[in-house]
Amino acid sequence: MKAAIIGGTGYGAIELIRLIQKHPYLEVGSVISNSQAGSNFSESYPHLSEIIEQPLEKFDVQNIAKENEIVFLATPSGVSSNLVPQLKETGIKCIDLSGDFRLRSPEVYETWYKHSPAPENYLNEAVYGLSEIYGENIKNANLISNPGCYPTASTLGLIPILKSNLADSDSIIIDAKSGVSGAGRGLSLTSHYAEINENLKAYKLGAHQHIPEIEQVLTDESGQPITISFATHLVPMTRGIMCSIYLKLKEKVTTEDVHQIYDEFYKNKPFVRVRPVGKVPATKEVWGSNYCDIGLHVDPRTNRLTIISVIDNLVKGAAGQAIQNANIMNGWDERAGLQDIPMYP
Template sequence: MIKVGVVGATGYTGIELIRILLHHSNVELVAATSRSYSGQRLDRVFPSLSGQTDLVCEPQNIEEVAEKADVVFICLPHGLSANVVEAVISKGKWAIDLGADFRLGSGEIYREWYQSEPPVSNLLKQAVYGLPELYRDKIKTAKLIANPGCYPTSAILALAPVVEHNLIKMDGLVIDAKSGVSGAGRSLSLGSQFAEVNESFKAYKIASHRHTPEIEQELSGLANSEIKVVFTPHLVPMNRGILATTYAVLNESSNIEQIGEVFKEYYKEEKFVQVLPEGINPQTNWVSGTNNCQISITVDQRTNRLIVVSAIDNLIKGAAGQAVQNMNIMMGLPEDQGLNMISRYL
């Protein structure tokens, strides 16, 4: 059994991670930390866990957690993960960071977008970007995983095949993405209160969202050239889910049949990415509660544009599920262990 600890267990991502881990046949959950609920039983904080665990939330003593656990998942806001990761790695354990601190390879870019100091360089060099569909071989031998952001997961999976195969023009990429309210986290915020969100729909952080450089970094790596994107996120009055619609201008030699075959070939061995038949576009409720990403491809011949729509559950493939997928790869387990969920349709 793999002994697992979760740091920051009582946020939306943390509790989703706990839920998955409790039903993972190769995992023993040995620690869950929470600053807000220290000393309280986890199933009292979240009665949905009644009968599933008697674990008590403990203070964030990372030395103790790292002693008990083989793998530590870190579900903390940006700027708070580096010290935790350093303590875990120093004990020879595995760290999976679900925050943003290790996603960007450039400390300068991190400083620009997050307005805080990046992690020390030796840790940053050890981090592997945890998108299994692109970096599985690196993940297998990693000790530190930078779990991708939710928006970047949906956008990168939508564009990776055509970027890598040079089927589109690399300038003018547009990503129009919508997320449920859980993406804002569990902390109290005026913008995510019911009366502010219900019966409304808005764009936010236009041309300034912190996931932008993460998307650009990964797509640029696939293209072997610098890529800039227009990324606009929107808040939708639903609990969970991301729907991303991406637009790209096709190269003159590209056609719908070729593009369809490239996508099918690119993802044919992937357990969690489904390329839908022509004419069927994904919906968030088709992936809700799962680690799946569903993708549709449309070519608008009139404007010579490729339109790719992707849907994920922001809390699972966009966070906790992908983190468990990474752990499975690191530990040599079947990649879908603990993640074989079928979406609830309603």
């Protein structure tokens, strides 16, 4: 199956190409970049010389539909909301990696993303692509809204305990840290070497666009309104997200009790690894892979649960989960093309 990639020079797109290149059922088709159309792909990414040698193309909906069977949109927010309706008219399957179809409410999207929302009928059609949770819905979908990187790590870390009814849902604090690639490839003061090297920054406190997405998913899965405290930090590394999540428990339980809940919940989910009691994951341990690793600890003094959830923001947090969703949509093994061993050290 040929896959078009729109937004072809960003980090999400290059990670899609890396993963598709070794996928048993997908191959790279059209690569779309209006800003660099006509140039060779390896001019933007020299490490692909003699591997991917093809010109970048302008967006042409008819040509995309003619040459490809599925489209990955790795565009900035506010772009795919205009492109997806055009693509959907041709009947082609779409997986959107931006935030344009994640929030069901147009008003909430406009408030948090500061862009005009997508048409409401497409918001209603889009299936939220948290692969481990919504796999049955993804099977029959033609439009997938791929989750954000922070929401993937946060919700996979929280859903089992919220479903157990052991959590005090009013006490959730998510302390999240990301590598610099999460800011994209564009130049900015935030990701300037001299600004980020040997530095640790908190940013978008109380204003991060992933807050309503996390709350929407947790509300859906817990059956009660969820409001979180969410703090994001930029750390001087290229890849990786760690979410340190804290909440109070309603009953006195042990780490072993909570571990059993998570082990059972994720026992048939190949890309979520629950660490043994007493072990917590590090970002390097999922680097370059589609895994989400989770560690758990109940403090008997405070009866507070700490959840450590780590992912590679460009793989499980973006391109890897998008391909996992494509696998599910097409009835393939969800692990197809994604069984890389994490790179270490």
